[in-house]
Amino acid sequence: MELRHLRYFQAVAELLNFSRAAERLHVAQPALSRQIRDLENEIGARLFDRNRVRVQLTDAGRTLYSHAEKILAQVELAVASVHETNRGAGGELIICNDWRLAINLIPATIAEYRARYPQVGVVLQEVLLHRQLATLRSHRAHLGFMPRDEVVARGDLDFLPVARLEILVAVGPDHRLASRRAVRIAELRDERWLRITGDRGEGYNAFVNQVCRLAGFTPSFHGDVTSLETLETVVASGFGLCLLPDILTVNQRPMLRFLKTDCASVELCAVWPRTESSVLLRQYLDILRRHLPAPRGPAGAAPNGARSPLRRPTLAVTSAGDRPAALAPSA
DSSP: OOHHHHHHHHHHHHHOOHHHHHHHHTSOHHHHHHHHHHHHHHHTSOOEEEOSSOEEEOHHHHHHHHHHHHHHHHHHHHHHHHHHHHTTSSSEEEEEESSOOOOSHHHHHHHHHHHHOTTSEEEEEEOOHHHHHHHHHTTSOSEEEEEGGGTTTOTTEEEEEEEEEOEEEEEOTTSTTTTOSBOOGGGGTTSEEEEEOSGGGHHHHHHHHHHHHHTTSOOEEEEEESSHHHHHHHHHTTSOBEEEEGGGGTTOOTTOEEEEOSOOOEEEEEEEETTOOOHHHHHHHHHHHHHSOOOOSGGGSOSTTOSSOOBOOSOOOOOOSSSOOOOOOOO
């Protein structure tokens, strides 16, 4: 069964006249009659009682007509939605990230996008970093957020730097290092490390292992938690330590001490397929760029071909590769 069969059937069912239905459809009446016979043969039921005097629907025809109306209406809606999407006035903008990022940049840009394009849906997909690349390449999402090291050597992806993150060690107020301002990761060889359970902790735990491995040791995990809030509470209570991005010190936790580390800072980028031609993506990138600060001369210029200077939002991600990357346990 094809859509034209349903359209031909709908016209005859509404007009109950093959000649007038053929005129509406701009087809020859014999062709229309043949299409209706083919439809009846395929369904295995007579749809019309017809003779030289009249044409009327059978019970089977009435049943099919009720469904055909809905099907054809949905097709028209789908076509209209496609046209709206092509104009940037409909459809869905799909953004994936490794965590539920508590960041000021993304909510602000999404809020402006929704205000400017209220007919466009915005979908946030939580996708682990090592799966984001496949998701973007298959065009199942328009945009992702990941460390620049993950994408800079990949010619099929384009990117926009949006943040630089510093990694800190969080300890409780009575920890032996609480009075320090900085610490080398290698000094934490014998410390009790905390990790996050479940799928959302996969990237965080991998990050801790990466950092410690690069410092020459394997971390000893002595506690499992399920959320960022629980992680902070356990650390503040003196049961261990953890790594967190510096953005979490914007609103300083009175029961936590944050120490600078020798971890390399992480450049976070918005990433999308270079071949992506979506109008929705272009609209969002225009807004995202406007939310980044303007360059302040050569010192503020984006390095190595980056398209925009960095800002430090309330943001963090995690890497599944061998290099340290920023992180954020899921709330």
